[in-house]
Amino acid sequence: DIVMTQSPSSLAVSAGETVTINCKSSQSLLYSGNQKNYLAWYQQKPGQSPKLLIYWASTRQSGVPDRFIGSGSGTDFTLTISSVQAEDLAIYYCQQYYDTYTFGAGTKLELK
Amino acid sequence: QIQLVQSGPELKKPGESVKISCKASGYTFTDYAMHWVKQAPGKGLKWMGWINTYTGKPTYADDFKGRFVFSLEASASTANLQISNLKNEDTATYFCAREGKRDPGFDYWGQGVMVTVSS
Numbered sequence: 001d002i003v004m005t006q007s008p009s010s011l012a013v014s015a016g017e018t019v020t021i022n023c024k025s026s027q028s029l030l031y032s033g034n035q036k037n038y039l040a041w042y043q044q045k046p047g048q049s050p051k052l053l054i055y056w057a058s059t060r061q062s063g064v065p066d067r068f069i070g071s072g073s074g075t076d077f078t079l080t081i082s083s084v085q086a087e088d089l090a091i092y093y094c095q096q097y098y099d100t101y102t103f104g105a106g107t108k109l110e111l112k
Numbered sequence: 113q114i115q116l117v118q119s120g121p122e123l124k125k126p127g128e129s130v131k132i133s134c135k136a137s138g139y140t141f142t143d144y145a146m147h148w149v150k151q152a153p154g155k156g157l158k159w160m161g162w163i164n165t166y167t168g169k170p171t172y173a174d175d176f177k178g179r180f181v182f183s184l185e186a187s188a189s190t191a192n193l194q195i196s197n198l199k200n201e202d203t204a205t206y207f208c209a210r211e212g213k214r215d216p217g218f219d220y221w222g223q224g225v226m227v228t229v230s231s
Contacts, residue, residue, distance in 0.1 A: 001174075040216065040218075042157075042218075049209075050209075051221075052218055052219050055217035056215075061217065061219065091156075095157075095217075097216050097217070103157040
């Protein structure tokens with residue numbers, strides 16, 4: 001099974017800061033047939049269902065603000081949130097869909 | 113608009129069974145796979161498996177083989193999750209989630225169903 005490791009587990013930020021969340025997979029998520037990375041990012045606010053932010057490692061879902069940027073390839077991926085707003089305080093999960101599906105343990109974004 | 117509406121919270125005793133429903137609307141039900149995701153209290157997301165809404169074939173993650181059954185009522189655009197012989201560790205919120213047809217990722221989610229198992 002592919003293991004997804006996220007870091008840090010929590011992060012305290014001030015509004016307006018840029019934050020970076022890391023996600024590492026135990027094997028490459030890059031499929032040679034189409035050169036796509038099989039990785040998605042989700043946001044879950046307290047008491048709500050998760051929301052898809054990014055798929056193919058860097059493609060934003062429709063309606064997601066452009067301050068959310070996904071990057072990386074192979075086994076190392078990053079979600080960058082530029083100019084964090086109060087509404088961005090949530091838990092962020094990465095997910096691989098290369099071989100069935102696995103979520104990372106999550107990164108909690110808190111207010112400093 | 114696209115919606116996945118799940119059934120209400122459940123309180124069960126160990127050994128009992130529970131059936132959770134997920135009613136889809138706003139799209140062609142059989143065009144999109146439906147996944148199930150478990151979230152224990154204060155914990156992360158765990159993928160349970162999925163069901164092919166066209167053929168009805170379920171696929172279960174290893175940790176969810178045996179007591180868990182995915183089923184459909186396609187005529188009602190509804191996916192169901194049944195858990196038998198409930199255990200305390202089944203206490204969790206269970207989400208259904210639609211997988212994108214062309215693009216991957218779980219693009220629509222139900223509101224979640226809290227199942228509490230307690231004697």
